[in-house]
Amino acid sequence: MKEFELIKHFFTEQAVKRKDVLLGIGDDCAVVSCTENQDIVVTTDTLVAGVHFPLGTTAKAIGHKAVAVNLSDIAAMGAKPSWISLAITLPEVNDDWLTEFCSGAFELCEYYNVQLIGGDTTQGPLSITITAQGLTPEGKYLSRSGAKSGDWLYVTGELGDAALALQHYKEPVLTSESIIKQVQERLDYPKPRVLAGQVLREYASATIDISDGLLADLGHLCQASNVGANVVLDAIPLSAAMNESQLFDDAINFALNGGDDYELLFTVSEDNKVGMETALSQMGAKITCIGQMNASQTISTTLNNKPVPISNDGFQHFSLNKR
């Protein structure tokens, strides 16, 4: 295990040095200073090899994704990410692998000025746990629980590509190299919507990031907010790669039930709709209104303005029911 000491060198190579980090890696704890009038948001996510990413995933993609999924949670709170702690369990120390892993992780950290303040390296089956923290103005954080009946339902980006890539990995369904590359990129290098989240802090009534799939995460938001929602299936944003390679039913199924999108799903009141759309379009973020919240406490879907049923025993059967 002595060689695991070497890993510390990889971790201390990170270029970001924040002023609020009083003591970084190398002591029993890191020390950060906290500013008055700020709240701290904290999230923890573990990625296990073969469960959260296919076994053949590159080290760089694993590094990127481990950071991205945590920053996506920070984004959903409307916070600015600040510090991460990284616990990595590795079967063996491999310099090339670690160099690639760190390049993937640090690239994202550097872009968002996030400092790695702690690390633990242990020997065992490959898994990575990151605890990420972020800052928001006092009392100004977003949550899942503020949606009201009548609010509009929006999503950033396009949905389903990561699920399509995962499906292709399990059982090849795609033939075009260009399309495979595009959806693989979405699975391996999700983009946490950090800046959009901070803009939404002024406008959104509720926010969640889509990690389990649109329907599942909308379910979490509805439950926390004690409301229901109708999703307009025709409105769900799909990528060109998805539209080109998949029948509409399959595409919608990937978008509804796939996971790993790491887009933000959020609700906005009628009063804030125009302001939010203007602010997000000014920063170049793609957003799409995909439905509206209601008082039903259930989730319904419509297609061509007509109700479409969702099976009760899991959303997996949606596509079958429709056919």
Next chain:
Amino acid sequence: MKEFELIKHFFTEQAVKRKDVLLGIGDDCAVVSCTENQDIVVTTDTLVAGVHFPLGTTAKAIGHKAVAVNLSDIAAMGAKPSWISLAITLPEVNDDWLTEFCSGAFELCEYYNVQLIGGDTTQGPLSITITAQGLTPEGKYLSRSGAKSGDWLYVTGELGDAALALQHYKEPVLTSESIIKQVQERLDYPKPRVLAGQVLREYASATIDISDGLLADLGHLCQASNVGANVVLDAIPLSAAMNESQLFDDAINFALNGGDDYELLFTVSEDNKVGMETALSQMGAKITCIGQMNASQTISTTLNNKPVPISNDGFQHFSLNKR
């Protein structure tokens, strides 16, 4: 993985509800408020089954230990622990196991008023990663780097019992059931020296917790402080169980090179010596002066007032050299 949702119930059962936790488990992030004039200390430790605890360790002991090793790092900074995030990877969901694990983890959290603010549960080989945070008055944290030549070297508690228990687990060496029970307790239920750490904030020049073994961790402290130390072997505190069951040489070897003690190793200036001893004895903490820091930048040891060599190629050979 649906059943893993059940685990959330275990996590939300924790009784501690701190005022500074604005949003606990259940959203994309937890939210905590930060107070002016305080710094936050952050540490992350992973326990892997079969590496950091023997495979037969009880779930309750694993829960206790996962929290304890992190609180021990917080203690070494002189901070008051406040929040933990728990990432647990399990081969399967087992209600009995989780109940026991949580009872071990939460008992310690409740004692120190530490709130579980986040959790991630994933499927895979058993491992636990905890990120613990704590609070100190602004600029008042302890570190490894403040020891000066001439400072006195102290340790809390007694050393080596956990290493003896681990040795007995690997290859039975103990015969007395009572002694086995005592040292096993030290391995499975280490006591983080949280209160002693907070008292030391006023007196110590440098602190570290002993997780890798006295000599290794003293080495870390010396390196960070740019000093050396002499350790008086006759002074090292050993338990009655250790003294009864082991020859002196073996006992000292366990104390020097074993790990998992989670006692605090700290240095105090001549000026602060009496004040520190009074304050710690008033709170009932056992402390022992085991040596003194010097300018040599190496670690030496003495026995009966005579120098005793330590082998260069690892402390493992200390015992052999002496014989």
